[in-house]
Amino acid sequence: MAIYNKHDFAKLRVAGRIAAEVLDYITPFIKEGVSTLELNDLCHAFILKKGATSACLHYNGFPKSVCISINDVICHGIPRKDEILKKGDILNIDVTVIKDGYYGDTSRMYTVGKVSKGAQDLINYTYEAMMSAIDILRPGLPLSVIGYTVEEVIKHKKYGIVKDFAGHGIGKKFHEDPNILHYYTSFYDKHIIQEGMVFTVEPMINTGNDEMFIEKNGWIARTCDESLSAQFEHTIGITKDGVEIFTLSPKGFTKPPYKV
Ligand code: MF3
Numbered sequence: 001m002a003i004y005n006k007h008d009f010a011k012l013r014v015a016g017r018i019a020a021e022v023l024d025y026i027t028p029f030i031k032e033g034v035s036t037l038e039l040n041d042l043c044h045a046f047i048l049k050k051g052a053t054s055a056c057l058h059y060n061g062f063p064k065s066v067c068i069s070i071n072d073v074i075c076h077g078i079p080r081k082d083e084i085l086k087k088g089d090i091l092n093i094d095v096t097v098i099k100d101g102y103y104g105d106t107s108r109m110y111t112v113g114k115v116s117k118g119a120q121d122l123i124n125y126t127y128e129a130m131m132s133a134i135d136i137l138r139p140g141l142p143l144s145v146i147g148y149t150v151e152e153v154i155k156h157k158k159y160g161i162v163k164d165f166a167g168h169g170i171g172k173k174f175h176e177d178p179n180i181l182h183y184y185t186s187f188y189d190k191h192i193i194q195e196g197m198v199f200t201v202e203p204m205i206n207t208g209n210d211e212m213f214i215e216k217n218g219w220i221a222r223t224c225d226e227s228l229s230a231q232f233e234h235t236i237g238i239t240k241d242g243v244e245i246f247t248l249s250p251k252g253f254t255k256p257p258y259k260v
């Protein structure tokens with residue numbers, strides 16, 4: 001497992017900030033009638049303007065620069081010209097950039113117009129689950145606190161936590177050890193968090209159960225029961241006595257509705 005030093009942290013801060021700036025930049029474009037391909041192309045151009053590249057484009061054959069996942073799509077949604085945002089939709093945009101050989105990976109939810117109370121609740125709980133799991137991190141704790149905390153936050157809701165995807169170590173590679181599970185398993189009680197670890201926390205939570213399937217294209221993951229799914233993601237680094245979030249929004253955006 002990679003341990004990153006001060007120099008690496010400085011580079012990760014830059015990459016993380018650019019990824020977060022992409023999500024800030026795209027916010028006012030999220031409107032009824034816009035296609036996910038248009039959003040992809042805007043993000044792509046912005047990433048290049050920042051002197052970075054998209055880590056997603058051509059990654060294991062992924063065809064676009066960002067993932068856009070609407071309603072019952074859990075993750076890895078592929079932007080399309082004929083996929084048009086409509087009122088009441090909820091969507092996640094997931095951006096990973098490479099800057100100077102370092103990766104920044106972050107995603108947020110967005111809403112189109114007014115959404116149902118059930119949808120807004122799911123978004124609020126998913127955000128709180130991610131932030132609570134990040135805020136407690138420090139050297140010496142077991143990695144299992146992450147999944148434990150996510151479960152604690154949502155325990156009074158009948159939500160499903162997606163088990164087929166996980167957070168991941170990141171840094172000079174897109175995906176590396178450790179695997180970050182968003183549900184509790186005692187297996188991770190023995191894995192202890194250390195200063196210099198860098199990984200993502202990115203819970204995917206469904207209003208229905210946790211069953212999913214992947215479309216024939218090999219990418220797009222959907223809930224089997226067609227329930228809504230939400231996700232937020234930050235890239236973080238473990239410091240001497242706590243945690244640093246590399247992908248905080250420079251504009252102060254947290255969860256929708258955003259004040260643009
Ligand atoms: N950004 C995603 C993650 O959080 C990975 C997307 S891979 C892609 O790990 F190929 F679909 F872009």
Ligand code: CO
Pocket residue numbers: 105167168200202233
């Ligand atoms: Co990730």
Ligand code: CO
Pocket residue numbers: 094095096105106107233
């Ligand atoms: Co991501």
